[in-house]
Amino acid sequence: MCACVCVCSKQVEKEKRELARQYGMVRNEVSGGEIAEELEKERRSFQLSMCEYLIKVNEIKTKRGVDLLQNLIKHYHSHNNFLQECVSTTQRLKQYMEELNGVLSTVKQRQEEEKKQLVRDTHTHTHTHTLTDDSLPKQVYSMHQLLGDKQYGTERSGFLYKKSDGLRKMWQKRKCSAHNCYLTIAHATPNKPPTRLNLLTCQVKPSVEDKKCFDLISHNRTYHFLAEDEAECVAWISVLSNSKQEALSVALDGGRRGGGGGESSVEDLTRAITDDIRRMPGNNNCCDCGAPDPGWLSTNLGILTCIECSGIHREMGVHVSRIQSLSLDSLGTSDLLLARNVGNAGFNEILEANLLSPSLKPSQHSHMAERKDFILSKYQDIHFVRRSHSSSSALRLGLQEATKSCDIYSLIHLYAQRTELSQPRVFPLQEKGETALHLAVLLADRTSLHILDFLAQNCSNVDVQTSAGNTALHYSCLHNKSDCVRLLLRARANTHIKNELGESALDVSRKLKHGDCEALLQKAQSNHFDHHVHVEYEWRLRRDDLYDSDDDFEERIRRQIFMIKLLYISTSSRPPAPNVPPPPPPAGGEGGGEEDDDEGEVFFPMTGSRKSTPPPPIAARHKRSCSESGKRGDIRETHLLITCVHQPRGSTSRRVEALYDCQADHHDELSFSEGQVLVVLGQEDSDWWHGYIEDEPERRGLFPSSFVQLLLD
Known part of the structure; x- marks a missing residue:
């Protein structure tokens, strides 16, 4: 402000001098008073400007000091928090080190105890081994691998006698060879493929009674072998044990043998189970649309689907269906447990029990929208299940x-x-x-x-x-x-x-x-667990029939033909009675039932008119306690063999028709009336089957097989 005033005063003075020069009033000499006055004015103007500058500088310094103090306080607070966290972390670290010290002491103590126990076990085993015969493995069957004599190697070929599993229990001479961790047993029939056993899944058990005999126990059968002499038996046991040990080493090392025998036994078993699952009833078609050769498995439901339906299963989520490929994914035997015991046929009998018409079910040519609507209704909404309305x-x-x-x-x-x-x-x-x-x-x-x-x-x-x-x-x-x-x-x-x-x-x-x-x-x-694990389970594969003895198979066929001829003779000698209804079932062993045992006739469950159907056999009286006598045993076995002509081994479900009324005597038995259709789920023995009534699936139980006849679809 002062500077502006000074500038204005100078301009005024300049104008005055100009006017004075124009009118001749200019003075050439300046007095000392005027000079002093001008200097005083300039001095005051300078002092005023300097004061304003100092005021501004003081204001700026004051503001900077407050901000600096505030920032300094924040910095000290952050340092304080950091130091407090360091103190708490140090305290936690101290506690953890104390706990870790205790755990390490416990681990060290347990290791020392285990080391002492191993030393004691080693001395015990060494002492026991010196007392046993060096030429023959220990005569005890255990889970541990028998140690064979290494001088015999891992390969051998020759003849052994194998005991058949039939009624005659005959010793049959068979060509056997151990090669590449596999034992091959030739059959008597040249065109029949030999039996090939993976020794990794087998157990060698020397016989205690006969030093020339030994057993080979696989996952589904026990083979009984007889050698020419004791030395030959020792050689075979050593070769099989050494070959098993070699197979175990190969499996643990993850290596592959060049001769084709290095495949993992678990892979062989998984492949065999998968092939068996594909052959189960209903598994040749998709569970949802009926497309042929389904290749996708729902591991939590035990069913097979096609690739199109499997995509919809995946969309529903793993809480509904967990889909794996039978060919693309690396499955374990645990993934196949439910598929081996359920199957498409049995599953659809439950999930599609109330399906009004088969035409409502999509086909392999249906659009994806139609498939999806049906699958969601079947699995998520459960529309087609017959509900029991129970509490x-x-x-x-x-x-x-x-x-x-x-x-x-x-x-x-x-x-x-x-x-x-x-x-x-x-x-x-x-x-x-x-x-x-x-x-x-x-x-x-x-x-x-x-x-x-x-x-x-x-x-x-x-x-x-x-x-x-x-x-x-x-x-x-x-x-x-x-x-x-x-x-x-x-x-x-x-x-x-x-x-x-x-x-x-x-x-x-x-x-x-x-x-x-x-x-x-x-x-x-430690997150190293493989979820596709192998489990020890009795798979009872249907391919077991391939391992039956040739003589046993021929003997079984001869017995079946003989019993069919016997049935034909007995039925043809009976006077015809086309209009006479069948007699009621026997009283189940009460009263004079025992006296009629020798007069019973063998029953052959043929499909046809019930008017000419013979009465149920005495072997299957409706009392399970009465089926244990020796006379009934032969007839019961005959009935089973004849039934096997119509029912292939290994089928899981079949439909039968009731020939007579049946009243249950026990809580686990099934009552039904003549003419009702039953679905067979399993077989307890040759006389008693397990199943349910087709129209009432909630009623399940055991029933005598002689009271029903098979229906040919």
């Missing part, structure tokens, strides 16, 4: 009974009715709060693993705990059932859950020294 308590009891009896189709029916598979059982075996999954673990063996697999894959919670905090995984470790552990880990069971004692499943395995379970759980916790 929740009845369904829960049915779940328990189905698990006990290993009835997979009853479990599927309950699952299709939205029954909660994880609900507590009505009558627990060990602890309150047990589920069907706990029961399946307790009852699990080599024949019932598929029940456990179905429950584990389809229940809503595989980690349900009992009143004592034990899960199904705890139960498996408590009872040392490693296959159950494999299936539960495959179903993503939680390995970190602890019971009331504070023990996890791994802690239980270590405590009880169950090494197999402990190793599996350690792999699962």
